[in-house]
Amino acid sequence: MEVENKYVTLKKHIEGAPLESDLEMRSTVLVLTVGEGSDDVIVKNMYVSIDPYQINRMKKYSPSQTAVNFSTRLDVGQAIDAYGIGMVVASNNSAFQKDDMVAGLLGWAEYSIIKGGNMLWKIDSKEFPLSYHGGILGFSGLTAYAGFFNVCKPKKGEKVFVSAASGSVGNVVGQYAKLLGCYVIGCAGTKEKVDLLKDKLGFDDAFNYKEESDLKSTLKRYFPEGIDIYFDNVGAEMQEAAVANMNAFGRVAVCGVISEYLSTNEKRAAPDMLLVVYKRITIQGFLAGDYMDEFANFISTTSDHLRHNRIHVVEDISQGLESIPSAFAGLFRGDNVGKKLVQITQD
């Protein structure tokens, strides 16, 4: 059986903020069978994840290039791999059967061929909506879990600050922190998001950073007793201000630095290293992929929270492959509230 496989690709390398016109739709003909002796798996994609880090692969020079063997630089016209949820339509791989629901590294496409079934996992449970496996029970959730528990090493009662706190990772970090008994404040870029953090997600407080002119003073106001943990999704000025307000032995988990993704190479705000020394602060970058041995713990803990309604799921789902360019560009305008997914098919 042959299908037309539509996919999203890069029209040209991106400088600055991405425009919808930087991406385009293409298609190829795909035969939905896997040859004898191959352990490839063909997946019909249902939900795909839309994440800010993809911008770094779309630049002429990719900062990930020298450091990791995934998320590498994209060429114009190349299919774009991305985390997602789908259904197996063809497999000779003993680990996957036709009609299995799977999660893993799929792509911004209708179908993905997964070489050797690599970076692909079966979704065995139907307890939760499928989309959850693309966010709260997927890599965004793991990023929040490993970043908070393994990198930040939080203790009950500590003061936690989360930036981009209504985003896919930040909102989960804040909720984990509250469940542990931390004091948690988040920042976001609209009143709607700030209200969500305070009214629905249980943050102790939240503020709109766009309404603040001096972030150091802002954080001093919100944390009169200082910050113990800063979960950083934005970098630059906010990171500098957080370090300035940090307590001794404070920890900064650098998950992402979205405010720096779009900037060119000029000097930007950065933490005062004298304070890093005197306060014995640790600033640590991390990637969720290094914490796969925590995956089972993460799923078990988070599923239990979901089962008992202790965690709210905040999803922002657009419909159809064609909506990917606007969904992606929208990330950098702050359009999304919570986990941004695109649903490719209703099947």
Place this chain on the structure above:
Amino acid sequence: MEVENKYVTLKKHIEGAPLESDLEMRSTVLVLTVGEGSDDVIVKNMYVSIDPYQINRMKKYSPSQTAVNFSTRLDVGQAIDAYGIGMVVASNNSAFQKDDMVAGLLGWAEYSIIKGGNMLWKIDSKEFPLSYHGGILGFSGLTAYAGFFNVCKPKKGEKVFVSAASGSVGNVVGQYAKLLGCYVIGCAGTKEKVDLLKDKLGFDDAFNYKEESDLKSTLKRYFPEGIDIYFDNVGAEMQEAAVANMNAFGRVAVCGVISEYLSTNEKRAAPDMLLVVYKRITIQGFLAGDYMDEFANFISTTSDHLRHNRIHVVEDISQGLESIPSAFAGLFRGDNVGKKLVQITQD
């Protein structure tokens, strides 16, 4: 018995690089007896340590003020506490007897009164020259030991870069790293220092940073396989360049940032946080005082190295209390080679 106690103090708060004229000598009359019921200890100072961090206490605003309860801001005219070696001249404290040799927080003075014998230790062994207890077997050595072993967590074979590598801490870090089996390169600011690192201290290589115009390229040349550990004594451009050349899971121990001590608040070079994320780099500030529980290990290990001539001691000793202002100002001109001490008395 009464003596005139001469001491060095701040004439005015310092902006930018310290001048000898920023410091001045004063004196008070001191009675060399301790009252009944007091556990104070009076010490005749023999060697005092001259360290760059003191500059941060001499500014109008001290960055240490909010973070630590030692090394706090100095007032004009105030006696300046500093690590040193001396002899007990009077004590009612049961832990210290007259004529005991001691190390600890003394001062830039002929005599120091140590309240409660706080931050004071007896030197029991006469195996090594007394001055060693002010450097390699004192806080500089502990800083190198704890910073390298506890903060950097080195493994044999790792590639280690040390800045200010001929300084009091850097030269010891490099020697520990070589003894562990690491590949070690240092940088310094004169040909004499570079030669010392290569010819006497066993560094694999060394370079004069003043002769380099593009530190990123320089480090790429010296570390074609990347840096695993950067022991940072200088901050700013060098830190940025080291992070740019770091391998995945690299560690930066921030011991000091001397290049930033003299600058005002304008934006300075800083690590690229995108690289910190993708390479999962940890940047950690530390203070030796947090590792007092390592002191016994440190002394035992380092004494053993000294006993077997596996570590070279690099000292730079000036004579007389009056030489403190020029010794201190000289630190920021790179005058010292190795541990800078001032010998107050020959007794």
